[in-house]
Amino acid sequence: MVQQERARVTRDKIMFGAADVIRRVGYAAATLGEIGEAAGVTKGALYFHFASKEEIARALIEEQHSSTRAAAVEIIESGGPAVELMMRLCADLAVRLVDDPIVRAGITLTTDTSTLDTPLQDPYRDWMGTFEELASQAERAGETKTRVKPDALARFIIPAFTGVQLVSETFSERKDLLERVHEMWQVLLAAIVAPDALDDWLAVAESVFTAPQSSTV
Amino acid sequence: MVQQERARVTRDKIMFGAADVIRRVGYAAATLGEIGEAAGVTKGALYFHFASKEEIARALIEEQHSSTRAAAVEIIESGGPAVELMMRLCADLAVRLVDDPIVRAGITLTTDTSTLDTPLQDPYRDWMGTFEELASQAERAGETKTRVKPDALARFIIPAFTGVQLVSETFSERKDLLERVHEMWQVLLAAIVAPDALDDWLAVAESVFTAPQSSTV
Numbered sequence: 001m002v003q004q005e006r007a008r009v010t011r012d013k014i015m016f017g018a019a020d021v022i023r024r025v026g027y028a029a030a031t032l033g034e035i036g037e038a039a040g041v042t043k044g045a046l047y048f049h050f051a052s053k054e055e056i057a058r059a060l061i062e063e064q065h066s067s068t069r070a071a072a073v074e075i076i077e078s079g080g081p082a083v084e085l086m087m088r089l090c091a092d093l094a095v096r097l098v099d100d101p102i103v104r105a106g107i108t109l110t111t112d113t114s115t116l117d118t119p120l121q122d123p124y125r126d127w128m129g130t131f132e133e134l135a136s137q138a139e140r141a142g143e144t145k146t147r148v149k150p151d152a153l154a155r156f157i158i159p160a161f162t163g164v165q166l167v168s169e170t171f172s173e174r175k176d177l178l179e180r181v182h183e184m185w186q187v188l189l190a191a192i193v194a195p196d197a198l199d200d201w202l203a204v205a206e207s208v209f210t211a212p213q214s215s216t217v
Numbered sequence: 218m219v220q221q222e223r224a225r226v227t228r229d230k231i232m233f234g235a236a237d238v239i240r241r242v243g244y245a246a247a248t249l250g251e252i253g254e255a256a257g258v259t260k261g262a263l264y265f266h267f268a269s270k271e272e273i274a275r276a277l278i279e280e281q282h283s284s285t286r287a288a289a290v291e292i293i294e295s296g297g298p299a300v301e302l303m304m305r306l307c308a309d310l311a312v313r314l315v316d317d318p319i320v321r322a323g324i325t326l327t328t329d330t331s332t333l334d335t336p337l338q339d340p341y342r343d344w345m346g347t348f349e350e351l352a353s354q355a356e357r358a359g360e361t362k363t364r365v366k367p368d369a370l371a372r373f374i375i376p377a378f379t380g381v382q383l384v385s386e387t388f389s390e391r392k393d394l395l396e397r398v399h400e401m402w403q404v405l406l407a408a409i410v411a412p413d414a415l416d417d418w419l420a421v422a423e424s425v426f427t428a429p430q431s432s433t434v
Binding site: 027028111112120121124146147148152153155156158159160161162163164166167168170171180183184186187188190191192195198202 | 383
């Protein structure tokens, strides 16, 4: 391994170690010592990559956000009706929130308002932008027939998803998350599609949330 | 003042002091020393009431929950259509989340999953129970006409509200919360009331969220 690769591997080890410690004891109680131990790296190696716990937290949030955004681009580029794409984005993120330690940790750190000195608005803003664009496409394509404007819908879906995953974490460590996000979309579909198209859309939701395909990114 | 009264006043001072410190520096960084200073009480008085920071956090969460639940009972007993009651409960809690330091702190502590060793399910469960009951009433009274079942609606509304207030805290320190909760209900109404009744219900929402009455409790 060349030096850069080695540095990269060490950095990844620290990120996964930190995600593990944060999941077990919470961010507030996590120490750099424990993180180094969980990662299996020396204190020197840890400080070479991160000067503080807050820096690790920011790195986890960034890594979570960039990997989920990359997956989102792949889903959107795969095509399909915009309403279905919105559901698939939610299903994909729900699966990652259960399966991917970095995504789990990154989202927990984003929603814990006590984690960072300045609360993070950009991840929310990126997702709201994506959903507003898809909701506009859905409106233009006649998939939706609703008084709810695309920007208002996006401003609701992203916080609603945030709350659904948070409460699912509290009740079941996110084991029921996919089911809860499916229920969320049963409500949303009733609000945005034409009444005579609701049954068809509920069937689409059923297939999206019953066997969600995690994208390959 | 008799001794019991004095103890009560000191306890309240500590709670408000803690709420203030938590708002400024976050729970993780808050120390008992700072809380005592903000409360204007001696360390001895503080330790007489609370053995640890976690005990203060639990007391804030309990006080927030019992005061908002008492307000909820008052709103429900004032009567009216169940759909309107659900909106008024949300508007009342939104106003308290902006105006009442104990409610602000209590909700922040409830949603910050890193605050306590065991995450709190009971507050969510209480609110879901209340909303399921009201959603059932609304269905029986013919106010709603929807495929969404009362329990599923309640399981979505409470997490959705949780997320909406959290994101509003991140973007505007909850200054836009009432407006965001109003938007949330514009989506929910489109999902649950009959299409030909939607205009009337949107007008009710307008009056509930434009001039919300904080209950007297």
